[in-house]
Amino acid sequence: MDIDINTLRGLATVFCLVAFIAVVLWAYSDRKHKDFEEAANLPFQDEGLTGSTHKNKKEAPHV
Numbered sequence: 001m002d003i004d005i006n007t008l009r010g011l012a013t014v015f016c017l018v019a020f021i022a023v024v025l026w027a028y029s030d031r032k033h034k035d036f037e038e039a040a041n042l043p044f045q046d047e048g049l050t051g052s053t054h055k056n057k058k059e060a061p062h063v
Helices: 005-027 030-040 047-055
Strands: none
Touching: 005 030
């Protein structure tokens, strides 16, 4: 069997296509939906904590 560069390119393309489809199926699977929803709401969970730490610091007057 003679493998040249074009055969390797074709195999790499097929491999990338299969990997892409696998990632899409994983990302849209029902099992991961809860995890992704939780991760999407992470920036909003600690919103109250950032406001309380700034209250203790003295702010410089605005000029």
